[in-house]
Amino acid sequence: MDKVQNVGYRSEESVLRTNKVIRQTYMLLAMTMVFSAVTALISTIINPPFLFYIGSVLVSFGLLFVLNRKQNSAAALPLVFAFTGLLGFGLGPLLNHYLAMQGGGQIVVTALGMTGLTFVGLSAYVMTSKRDFSFMGGFLATGAIVMLIAMVALLVLPLFGIHMPALHLAFSALVVLLMAGFILYDTSNIINGHYQNYIMATVSLYLSIYNLFVHLLHLVGVLSND
Secondary structure (H helix, E strand, O other): OHHHHHHHHHHHHHHHHHHHHHHHHHHHHHHHHHHHHHHHHHHHHHOOOOHHHHHHHHHHHHHHHHHHHHOOOOOHHHHHHHHHHHHHHHHHHHHHHHHOOOOHHHHHHHHHHHHHHHHHHHHHHHHHHOOOOHHHHHHHHHHHHHHHHHHHHHHHHHHHOOOOHHHHHHHHHHHHHHHHHHHHHHHHHHHOOOOOOHHHHHHHHHHHHHHHHHHHHHHHHHHHOO
16 A cells, blocks of 8 residues: 555656646746847847857857756756847847848748747647657657758858759758657657756757747748749
8 A cells, every 4th residue: 555655646746846847948938038039139230240140059059068067057047048048149140131131021920920830839739639759859869960961061062162052941941840840859758757857948949949940931031032
């Protein structure tokens, strides 16, 4: 009887801990998204050089490494806002590039709307179906490696005078599909209790949303540009 009671107690404790991680993750995600939107707005007004966008992405890799090391410390929360704020600010030059196009405002709003609908739709599906998408881990890891190789190719090929617009489109389409998979995977891991730290759960979802928006912006921009 004692063993049954102990198992039941541990099960209830595990559910409470998982629910706490879910609440903390989505609360922090909402806060970081708002903070990123504010820093992106400031950046569009200041209009720094386009290289600042690339620089923010590169610096964010270093911050991501530090975050992973400090995820259980008091420094984790300020680091999350530094990380997301930097990426948000780096979006300024990119947004100004698309806003300068004909119908630029509609392009940005369309990409933003598609990003929001995709995230909400996929998250709602996982939460209502309770499906476990942890089996996608290997596939997503392979996709991430392919994405990195393609990214390097896109940076190196122009140095040799090779320009392949179709490859850029294919790359953005790949990233969109990959980020949709990561949203399913991370949301599943959060609600099934595989994430014990809400900081890294938030960062994972934020990166999926960020990359989804950037590459949907590229796709919508290309398709809208005559």
